[in-house]
Amino acid sequence: MDYISTRGSAPALDFEGATLAGLASDGGLYVPREWPRFSADEIAAMAGLPYAELAAKIMFPFVEGSLTYDRLLELTRQAYGRFAHKAVTPLKQLDEQQWVLELFHGPTLAFKDVALQLLGLLFEEFLGRSERNLTIVGATSGDTGSAAIDAVAGRAKVDIFMLHPKGRVSDVQRRQMTTVLAPNVHNIAIDGSFDDAQATVKRMFNDHAMTDRFAIGAVNSINWARLMAQVVYYFAAGLQLGAPHRKVAFSVPTGNFGDVFAGYVAAQMGLPVEKLIVATNVNDILHRALAEGDYSQGTVTPTAAPSMDIQVSSNFERLLFDLGGRDGKALAEQMAGFEATKAMQLTNAQREGAAALFSSARTDADEMAQAIRWAWENCGELIDPHTACGLFAARTAGIDASIPVVTLATAHPAKFPDAVERATGQRSGLPARVGDLFEREEKCVELTGDYESIADFVAQHASPKI
């Protein structure tokens, strides 16, 4: 399989190249040249497979040419062997129609582990084939940083530098990053906000003094390999609920449009999907885009579901590309317009294509708390505030009663205990596997937000690219 850029002018790359590059050189995002498709018989034959084997079957068409099937299976067994539940992403029934797919059984208690555990192994695999080193630089408001650090800690040829705003991530989130003592992990607490940290990272990607010496890589969901790994659990849930003979709807708590785009890919690959419900909090750019065709950036309002406090959804570009006839030149113009004015209208083709598969809903603070309370009082389940947005959207989407609706549970409730306690009076304890988090030693440097001091620190501690 080879990969092309959504903006049409970067060179096509194989899977290995697209994984190491992250962003395409024309500013676009890599997508497979075509969607692989499974027949109904092929899907039916996957029922009952262990998760790691299902993962290898679903992903093999995307990696062919860069990995053999057997090697891919070894990597999925290693990645998913670290999950605390044997089913990796267990499915739970809430009532006659509503289900939750628990994606938080990985090492850092958020769904990002499902993709990042594999991505860490892919980096190591591909870098091991040459003399290259990779320097990952990222900014985090919490979940991405801990999942990425866990995934690459101790791996050869990779260094990770993760910036977080000092004092503005939760204690659990900070400790999940700073108690990882591997020498290739560098936590940097900066004076300033998440946006300041993010701006520093973007500047480093464009700083030739840095990029000439270091191969700077990305771990956020602009990296195709992350989305690919997320396609698997849509199939896992669909198969358990009767696919390919029965349709399933999914409700997805959404920020950067990565997780729900993986659901779109599953549908393109042959999984019978009734609807993909895009659930946002009050930061509702995607709800406005899907309901009215208006993709315009507002200001970010902080909520109890911080990983969805986003006003630009990078992966939406991948959907617009596919729905717009895969015309890279036209999309490059559309995106240039958005970057200049912070607003754009979807074309008719994009609006109609999206309406065929997607619906959307916006959840405010009261509705979020109501959904947490409903799951606890009616089903005895504690859910986190992100999942609550998904469940609220699922229960109000008007899906035909004969069709099961699966809400993706993206974080463990213990990651956001205060919001859960406010809604239910219950405090969710940390699972035993992370239980000694508060006794472990922390390692973190504190730097001012000043760009030069951060670039100097990275240059002193990273390995040059060759």
Ligand SMILES: *Cc1c(COP(=O)(O)O)cnc(C)c1O
């Ligand atoms: C990252 C994250 C999301 C949003 O996922 P996207 O792929 O960015 O849409 C939702 N919930 C939680 C808990 C997250 O960490």
